[in-house]
Amino acid sequence: MSTPLIELDGLSQAYGSFVALDGVTGVVPPGRIGLVGANGAGKSTLIKVLLGILRPSRGTAKVLGLSAIDDTIALRARVGYMPERGGLPPDQTAADFMIYAAELAGIPHRAARQRASDVLTLVGLHEERFRHLGDFSTGMMQRALLAQAIVHDPDVVLLDEPLAGLDPEGRDQMLRLIGRLEGFGIHTLVSSHVLSDIESTCDWILMLEAGRVIRNSALDDLVAEETVELEVLRDEERVASALRGAGAEVRILGHRLEVTTVDADPYDVIRDVLVETGVGMRMLRAGVKTLEDAYLHDEGRT
């Protein structure tokens, strides 16, 4: 079995009275990981703990089997990081900064120059490599930040809100770049509160809410869950209550009910409940569950 990408055990971090991470526990496999949650859910704090910048109040965190607390230097040699804001000196050219960013990770100068050129080409900034970073647009800056995160050939990159401030075209370009990283042998952890972006890029979801893990699963598991949408003519509450009594999870959306079952076939359960209650049905169809649905569902349960 391959080494997990991330192992978290009872991880807690507080800023004074504000609890940013509250007993976060979970194992995340290698691949393209989406770290999702609302603003203030603890995403950036978790990333800083994984980099060893923040020392957690309690618990442990490992990345690629290395402790983020005790093996910080060894870990950082294998990790790249794209911060949410800043990170680029405006008075340096893109090429110079990439060379410097590689050398900071111990890459010798000659190899650093080659890698800087390669990654700037990769992110589409080769023509702009001799421009000062302060003259870059937001989209170019985000691509430059991604370039510095991979210039030293890390095994995993932590991307903190990489799509922030980008226009639709820029988002598309960035998502395609992130999607390519796995093919280079680089695992990714992408933090975002834009769920559709995560859905199109990642294959595993780590969902945080108020510093707690509310979901840690493969993205495919969301789709595989048996969810059915039912629209009834009247008495939604009574039908919902009966469905819950039959072991289903129910969300009421006006006249529509979103029904999820764990063990039983949802269509059988609905049929039995409608017969039992005598309520007429207008529509019945398989639910298309998106990451946003799952987030709203999971958030509602906490």
Place this chain on the structure above:
Amino acid sequence: MSAAPVATADEVVDEGQGAVYDLGYRPHDGIRLGRSGAFRAMMVDGTRRALGLRRKPLAKVIPWGLIAAAIVPAAWIVGLTYVVSGFNLEDTGPWGDPAEYFEYIGLLTLLFVALTAPTLLIPDREHGVLAIYASRPVRAADYLLARAATLFGLTTLFMLVPQLILYVGISGLYVEGIGAGLVENGENLPATLGTLLAFVFGFGGPAFLVALFAKRLVIASGVYVMVMMLSLMLAETMPRATELLVFKLLAPLSLMGHPYSVRDWLFDQEAEGWALDRVGLPPWVAAAVIVGIVIAVGVLAHRRYRREF
């Protein structure tokens, strides 16, 4: 480090006779230099930034202007001495005294340090670049040591080069030949180097401290120069040969005067009325205060930066 194989070149566009190749991504299979490589890279980066190298032309004006102002008079003195005495010099002449040159270069050094220390520290903080350092195998102590070494190294060169021009240039005019001149003037070398270090650390320590906390370059430079000048004025307010305890306690705060006190001590000159001299404290106290300031700044710097890394 990565397990991925070297990507082969893929032909992605082929129009007519031309072709564009995407070389893809190539993992780094070579050596990694570790923290020593990172330290060297930070030194080079700091030097370039302080001197405006590989930056826009405007960034070069002030540092190189100050360097020219420090060096040109030394060359001018050698030239003037040659005009007056040719190769018949029997002693250092009226302008070739290294202790005297510290009088002139001291203020320039203050300005050079006032510019360099904030340039090395503040942009990284204000532009969020510390986050990049924190994602590399670098500790806060590595970063701070590299920045301090750059500041002290550049300031040393700033003061040393004109002194070397004086030393070698004047010695070259000696009637008995350059060898005799180097030997005779070489007697001043320990005092010159000791004084130089007193200036480097005596001026550099407080500048580093201000740059640790200031948010803007101009403000940091301004505050530093103002504090140093005020500390000089403090000495002027003290009556000579005072025995009052309050002055004895205040005298070590006269930061600007300490390197000059060390100079007078090392060159065995009569003290020029610096604060320590006025209150009757021995000149080695100036050196001790400088060492104490540097240690205190080091501790504060580490406390300030450790949570960033």
